[in-house]
Ligand SMILES: [Fe+2]
């Protein structure tokens with residue numbers, strides 16, 4: 001991935017002060033949002049719509065511009081002021097066609113969700129719509145995706161996997177985004193990224209942290225259509241089976257999904273959040289986000305997942321479901 005330029009961090013938005021000083025509290029709340037598709041393609045030049053982008057633009061014009069609604073994003077921001085998570089993870093697809101202006105616009109939206117120390121982002125396939133130059137555009141989001149140990153220096157080389165530690169939680173960000181042929185939206189990680197992932201899982205596991213892996217494409221086969229799959233999902237599953245993880249969060253499906261990956265210490269929950277901005281008559285596809293309440297109880301991790309969904313009737317998000325999660329105890 002080419003070198004990217006680091007930008008200065010925005011100031012903390014009002015009303016999004018952290019609820020607790022998480023490094024010492026012993027409990028932690030992580031919000032998972034995905035597939036916000038925040039940007040508008042109104043007024044873009046026809047010259048920007050060469051190749052696959054023309055198909056993407058037609059899809060946006062026919063459907064996406066109506067279903068991904070900014071009033072729902074505003075309701076989401078209001079709800080986050082009441083749930084006050086310690087950290088927010090955003091698993092990609094903030095744009096539609098990955099155009100430079102869309103990266104800039106989405107970066108401004110990110111600043112409304114929180115500061116870079118409060119929000120972690122990974123890219124989705126819509127950020128990598130065409131060409132190889134897309135990764136240079138990630139410079140607009142660097143403060144939100146760079147590893148902790150690279151925050152103070154100009155980032156060079158590969159940005160992923162990223163490692164951001166908040167309290168007792170290690171957020172490991174992966175990049176499965178890559179350009180693919182028209183009518184395909186596949187992703188892949190590659191050997192190099194999987195090798196570094198293995199090292200990070202070992203390191204953070206030894207440190208006694210709860211390891212949350214963030215990936216845009218669902219890593220369990222059968223979760224999504226073949227044309228949208230993670231190509232090297234078997235290699236990913238092997239790394240998880242060998243080095244473990246406590247939770248894997250993804251997007252891309254635009255629907256609520258739950259699957260698991262096996263390890264010797266038990267099954268790792270693999271949970272997909274729907275789009276957090278989509279108005280859809282089918283409940284499982286309508287805008288939602290998930291909150292994970294994470295606690296250490298003796299030598300065990302205790303996790304609860306709360307689903308907060310949007311209601312068109314109230315114009316607000318509200319709690320729909322609460323589930324105790326079983327996580328492997330390594
Ligand atoms: Fe998406």
Ligand SMILES: [Fe+2]
Nearest residue numbers: 093124125252
């Ligand atoms: Fe996607």
